[in-house]
Amino acid sequence: MTAPSPEGRELKLPLFVLQRGVTLPEARLVYQTHGVLNAQRSNAVLYPTSYGAQHPDVEWLIGPGKILDTTRYFVIACNMFGNGLSSSPSNLPEPFAGTLRATFTHTDNLAAQHRLVVDELGIEKLALVYGWSMGGQQALHWAVRHPERVERVVAICATARTTPHNRVFLEGLRSALQADPHWTGERFAGRPLAGLRAFARVYAGWALSQAFYRDELWRGAGYSSLEDFLLRDWEAGFLRRDPANLLSMIDTWLQSDVSDNPVHRGDLERALAGIRARTLLIPARSDLYFTEEDILADAGRIPGCQVATLVSPWGHRAGNPAKSPADAEFLRSMVHKLLRE
Numbered sequence: 001m002t003a004p005s006p007e008g009r010e011l012k013l014p015l016f017v018l019q020r021g022v023t024l025p026e027a028r029l030v031y032q033t034h035g036v037l038n039a040q041r042s043n044a045v046l047y048p049t050s051y052g053a054q055h056p057d058v059e060w061l062i063g064p065g066k067i068l069d070t071t072r073y074f075v076i077a078c079n080m081f082g083n084g085l086s087s088s089p090s091n092l093p094e095p096f097a098g099t100l101r102a103t104f105t106h107t108d109n110l111a112a113q114h115r116l117v118v119d120e121l122g123i124e125k126l127a128l129v130y131g132w133s134m135g136g137q138q139a140l141h142w143a144v145r146h147p148e149r150v151e152r153v154v155a156i157c158a159t160a161r162t163t164p165h166n167r168v169f170l171e172g173l174r175s176a177l178q179a180d181p182h183w184t185g186e187r188f189a190g191r192p193l194a195g196l197r198a199f200a201r202v203y204a205g206w207a208l209s210q211a212f213y214r215d216e217l218w219r220g221a222g223y224s225s226l227e228d229f230l231l232r233d234w235e236a237g238f239l240r241r242d243p244a245n246l247l248s249m250i251d252t253w254l255q256s257d258v259s260d261n262p263v264h265r266g267d268l269e270r271a272l273a274g275i276r277a278r279t280l281l282i283p284a285r286s287d288l289y290f291t292e293e294d295i296l297a298d299a300g301r302i303p304g305c306q307v308a309t310l311v312s313p314w315g316h317r318a319g320n321p322a323k324s325p326a327d328a329e330f331l332r333s334m335v336h337k338l339l340r341e
């Protein structure tokens with residue numbers, strides 16, 4: 001491991017075999033830590049990143065007294081594969097560079113994170129795995145694949161398996177990006193500005209609720225018009241990202257299924273029934289693609305699972321409420337309550 005830095009730490013994983021059968025000569029897991037690991041190594045919290053996010057984007061909820069409280073806990077923010085910091089199309093060598101030939105799954109993310117947590121940091125059991133959206137998918141994968149190593153799980157706006165309707169949403173995003181004339185069928189021959197802008201505007205319609213737009217709640221977030229919000233929030237956000245990485249993370253999301261492993265062989269009921277961690281699922285009532293109904297169905301299959309619904313007009317974004325203090329306080333109170341149990 002490298003020394004700590006503002007850019008994050010790096011764990012190198014030589015000859016890393018991916019679930020779909022490709023071997024990377026070397027995989028890279030980039031992460032950042034916050035707080036102090038206690039002498040018993042019992043206060044560790046793992047926080048995997050979500051779609052399009054990198055660890056600096058999630059640091060708003062980490063710190064003294066925040067949702068992930070560093071006065072009590074040692075927080076490990078892990079960048080998932082495909083996000084541009086850990087191994088991704090944008091930083092892989094040939095023959096993988098810029099292409100989707102290296103397909104990442106959450107099984108691959110877990111394998112790398114397990115190496116970091118157990119082998120490098122010497123942590124036998126995580127006090128909590130916390131995640132939103134694709135980060136919540138990874139949290140549920142941890143609970144299924146490593147039940148002996150997870151004490152608690154908080155999965156926000158996430159399901160144990162990507163649902164058919166969610167797949168339709170993702171296929172729409174992928175199609176918008178690949179419709180750009182720079183897409184060759186294997187890689188982007190140039191910067192797909194038209195595709196990225198279309199991608200961002202499609203995403204904006206799904207990630208927030210009808211009430212959010214009807215009541216013009218973007219005004220309270222510092223935007224002067226709807227167009228200003230779409231340009232400065234959505235287009236600017238995705239124009240920062242590599243388009244091949246965005247496609248790679250969509251592939252990971254599409255394949256997400258906690259039962260896709262040699263033990264459970266696609267049996268979702270059996271996979272969820274084996275979870276031993278204290279589990280809290282937090283749907284957002286206005287989420288359009290990780291719906292409350294789908295999350296409640298998962299909760300019914302997990303022993304002792306608790307559910308706390310976010311009632312908010314912020315849609316899917318209610319689960320990552322950097323600009324919604326009321327939703328952030330709801331998450332903080334629920335997480336701190338679970339950690340006290």
